Every structure is written in structure tokens, then in C-alpha cells.
Amino acid sequence: SRNEPSERSSPRLNGLDRIPKPFLIGVAGGTASGKSSVCAKIMDQLGQAGVDHRQRQVVIISQDAFYKNLTPDQDIKAKRGEFNFDHPEAFDFDGMAQALKDIAAGKIVEIPEYDYVNNCRKDSGMKIYPVDVVLFEGILVFYFKELREMFHMKLFVDTDPDTRLSRRVLRDIKERGRTLEKILHQYTTLVKPAFEEFCLPTKKYADVIIPRGADNTVAIDLIVQHIQELLRPTKTNKRTRHNSDSFVGRPH
Ligand code: CTP
Numbered sequence: 001s002r003n004e005p006s007e008r009s010s011p012r013l014n015g016l017d018r019i020p021k022p023f024l025i026g027v028a029g030g031t032a033s034g035k036s037s038v039c040a041k042i043m044d045q046l047g048q049a050g051v052d053h054r055q056r057q058v059v060i061i062s063q064d065a066f067y068k069n070l071t072p073d074q075d076i077k078a079k080r081g082e083f084n085f086d087h088p089e090a091f092d093f094d095g096m097a098q099a100l101k102d103i104a105a106g107k108i109v110e111i112p113e114y115d116y117v118n119n120c121r122k123d124s125g126m127k128i129y130p131v132d133v134v135l136f137e138g139i140l141v142f143y144f145k146e147l148r149e150m151f152h153m154k155l156f157v158d159t160d161p162d163t164r165l166s167r168r169v170l171r172d173i174k175e176r177g178r179t180l181e182k183i184l185h186q187y188t189t190l191v192k193p194a195f196e197e198f199c200l201p202t203k204k205y206a207d208v209i210i211p212r213g214a215d216n217t218v219a220i221d222l223i224v225q226h227i228q229e230l231l232r233p234t235k236t237n238k239r240t241r242h243n244s245d246s247f248v249g250r251p252h
Helices: 005-007 033-047 073-077 091-105 161-175 180-205 218-230
Strands: 022-029 060-061 109-115 120-128 133-137 154-157 208-211
Touching: 022 033, 022 091, 022 180, 022 218, 033 060, 033 133, 033 154, 033 218, 091 109, 091 133, 154 180, 154 218, 161 180, 208 218
Parallel strands: 022 133, 022 154, 060 133, 154 208
Antiparallel strands: 109 120
């Protein structure tokens, strides 16, 4: 049966009757490449928009929820735009791997929420209930081998660096309370070099590279069709959860 631990822990698809559940999709790409929008469109087209989060069969998790807490010294650096949030060291890898393992095991998992203005985790979190599809997005989700190998599908959002920088400037001023000087200083000294060193080399692990991000509706349509095909119940792949078929088939 599909509930056997061996099947859950194996990322390989051995035929349509042995699709692992939940289906874990990693979505990587540079800062402001449109990872969140791509995930939102996939979730939307799977027919999940407007569904209460307790009933949802698709969930989006951001790697940013797993930034490590800063020490007082690091906090001072962060306020100056001098802390390297784009380095693998900045992330709590164990927390990420554990969360994904727990989700894969069908446990209810609490994911912290991140506050970009104060560079720390918020007190509130998000509860993840058992789902069929997990979209896990972030700049370095393919960097950590153990994490990378847990994904059943890997997408890389490949958006032009000029477009990303202009989006990032506007977003950081509007949503993250930053000044233009600090954004550009952080970008040129930390974000861009780290992208080239740690994020870009992980593009080779992707199953699908999505040029132009969320604007690429053809790529997103193809990916959604593929996910629907994989998750469609077959004679030997009957799903047991009462609401698990809610998104299977054509989106409404
Ligand atoms: N970051 C920051 N300050 C923090 C934490 C993170 O400036 N306190 C920045 C890092 O420099 C990193 C970026 O946030 O480059 C990661 O988020 P990003 O990938 O840009 O945002 P998402 O919404 O996850 O992705 P996208 O814009 O592609 O949808």
C-alpha cells in the first residue's frame, strides 16, 4: 500500500500506482525570480484557491521560514544591510529537513512565519495539515543534498537578473522597510555573489527550468497537467482521504 514507510521515503516514481504522497515539489530560483507567484499559480490551477487551509490538498512553504535566529551582533549587521541572508549558513537546515520529513510522514507540522522588517521569526506560525502536494520554495532549496533528494519534482524559476533586481528594489522598499542605498549595497556585495556561488549552480538539478517565471503560462500549464496526471487515482492507486480528490481533473 502507498502508506508503507519505504514508499514514502523513496523519491522515485515507480509507476502511476506508486506515486508517493504527499508529492513534494521543490521550487528554486534567484531572489525575486517569481518563485512565490509560480507556486501560487500552480496551486490555483490545481483548483485550490479559496479552499480553507484545513481542507486544502496543496500547500506552499517558504524556505525563509527557516532563517536562523540572529545573534545581537548579527542583528546589528542585518540592520546595516551587511548580514549575508543569501549564504547557506543563514538557514536552519535541520529544521527544514525535519519539517519536510514530518510532512511526508503525514504529521501536522507548525511552520514559523518570517518577519523581513525585523529579520526574525514571528511569534505566530502556520499549521500544515496532511496534504497531497507540497510546494517548497526558496533560493537554496536544492543546495542541501538531503533536502534536494526528498523532492519528487524540482523546478527552477529562471528570470533575468535585471528584472529580479528591479522587482527586489520595489518590494524591499514597499514591504520590507528598506532604503534604496541599503538594498543596492546588500545586493551587490552579498546577494548577487551568493546567487552565483550557491543558487545558480543548483539549476542543474532541476527537472524543469521555467524561463520568465510566472509569466510563462505555457510552462505552468504543462507542469500542472503533469501533476494532475501523476495524482489521478488509478485502479491500484485509490486515495483514502475523504477530500483528496478535490483538485484532481480539470481546474474549474
Ligand atoms: N532577505 C533579506 N532580509 C531578511 C531575510 C531575507 O533581505 N531578513 C532576503 C535575502 O537576501 C534573499 C531573499 O530575502 O535574497 C530571499 O527571498 P526571495 O527569494 O527574494 O523571496 P520569495 O518571495 O521567497 O521569492 P520570489 O520573490 O522569487 O517569489
